[in-house]
Amino acid sequence: xxxxxxxxxxxxxxxFEDDYSDNTDDGWAEYSMSGSDIVAFANAYxxxxxxxxxxxxSKALAGDETWTSGILIADVTLRSSGDAGIMTRxxxxxxxxxxxxxxxxxxxxxxxxxxxxxxGRKNIEIAxxxxxxxxxxxxxxxxxxxxxxxxxxxxxxxxxDTVDSSAHKRGQIGLRTNFADVTFDNVKYTRTVDKDRFxxxxxxxxxxxxGNFSLTGGAYYxxxxxxxxxxxxxxx
Amino acid sequence: MTLxxxxxxxxxxxxxxxxxxxxxxxxxxxxMNGYYVGIRDSTDQLLLGRMNGTWSEITTAxxxxxxxxxxxxxxxxxxxxxxxxxxxxAIPKLHVHDATWSAGAVGVRAHFxxxxxxxxxxxx
Numbered sequence: 001x002x003x004x005x006x007x008x009x010x011x012x013x014x015x016f017e018d019d020y021s022d023n024t025d026d027g028w029a030e031y032s033m034s035g036s037d038i039v040a041f042a043n044a045y046x047x048x049x050x051x052x053x054x055x056x057x058s059k060a061l062a063g064d065e066t067w068t069s070g071i072l073i074a075d076v077t078l079r080s081s082g083d084a085g086i087m088t089r090x091x092x093x094x095x096x097x098x099x100x101x102x103x104x105x106x107x108x109x110x111x112x113x114x115x116x117x118x119x120g121r122k123n124i125e126i127a128x129x130x131x132x133x134x135x136x137x138x139x140x141x142x143x144x145x146x147x148x149x150x151x152x153x154x155x156x157x158x159x160x161d162t163v164d165s166s167a168h169k170r171g172q173i174g175l176r177t178n179f180a181d182v183t184f185d186n187v188k189y190t191r192t193v194d195k196d197r198f199x200x201x202x203x204x205x206x207x208x209x210x211g212n213f214s215l216t217g218g219a220y221y222x223x224x225x226x227x228x229x230x231x232x233x234x235x236x
Numbered sequence: 237m238t239l240x241x242x243x244x245x246x247x248x249x250x251x252x253x254x255x256x257x258x259x260x261x262x263x264x265x266x267x268m269n270g271y272y273v274g275i276r277d278s279t280d281q282l283l284l285g286r287m288n289g290t291w292s293e294i295t296t297a298x299x300x301x302x303x304x305x306x307x308x309x310x311x312x313x314x315x316x317x318x319x320x321x322x323x324x325x326a327i328p329k330l331h332v333h334d335a336t337w338s339a340g341a342v343g344v345r346a347h348f349x350x351x352x353x354x355x356x357x358x359x360x
């Protein structure tokens with residue numbers, strides 16, 4: 001059992017992964033300015049917002065609004081000019097280009113990597129770095145949220161370090177395009193914070209070794225004995 | 237990896253605290269590979285050690301510990317760099333380099349003591 005399934009209750013699974021090998025968009029909710037312009041096809045996820053399509057922007061969100069800290073990775077390939085990228089801590093999403101709160105890390109065909117904070121009305125660029133972006137080439141974007149900071153990598157190279165993102169504390173993960181035709185693939189989100197406040201008076205996800213355990217009043221007790229309780233994975 | 241929890245010694249002469257990078261656990265007291273950091277009210281100590289079936293103390297610090305009081309304990313382990321904080325989250329009470337164990341589960345432990353734990357969080 002995953003530790004993430006203990007408490008508090010989560011609506012989604014602890015982590016999220018999609019390589020679109022089933023050619024479906026199960027698990028995703030799409031927000032787009034003109035109908036269904038995001039489709040799972042040929043083992044990838046295609047968004048068609050290029051200049052010729054007049055769609056401007058779309059988003060696809062997955063996961064749980066309670067997610068706080070984690071690492072999101074996705075392959076992003078621009079198939080036209082424009083920008084596209086990955087989102088974290090997304091809440092209050094709507095169909096418009098500015099209609100969501102959250103963090104957005106993107107590559108742009110103008111030759112840069114950007115980090116934006118979206119407040120639901122404006123998309124505020126808080127970091128930018130020049131980078132040659134080739135249309136048709138796949139880039140692996142990675143964004144890590146931990147507490148109030150966000151970090152961004154492209155193809156394993158860190159671009160932005162510990163940028164303050166305290167305006168956005170939790171939310172879903174997402175993919176977003178802006179005036180671009182884009183292919184997304186190999187989306188993977190790993191939550192990095194697990195909590196147990198023992199409010200359910202249960203130690204689901206724990207293993208007991210020796211000792212005399214009890215749970216009462218929302219705390220975990222070890223009574224008059226030698227004992228060890230563990231949780232997590234041997235790879236941690 | 238950052239591990240945090242409220243730790244409270246209820247009674248007993250021993251110590252209680254958190255384990256990390258734990259593998260090969262068994263039911264007897266030191267039956268694991270990994271690290272343990274504990275507080276002991278009988279000697280007013282914070283102690284850090286490792287197990288490989290037997291206990292090896294790495295270091296200790298003098299910290300006033302009262303039974304029945306919640307202490308916020310935090311372990312920050314990055315490679316061989318291990319820091320332990322009690323209540324003051326700015327300055328570690330213990331800071332060691334030990335490369336014996338690199339990965340494993342986390343948990344709680346009581347050793348000749350009764351103890352309570354709450355509000356546990358893990359950041360990987």
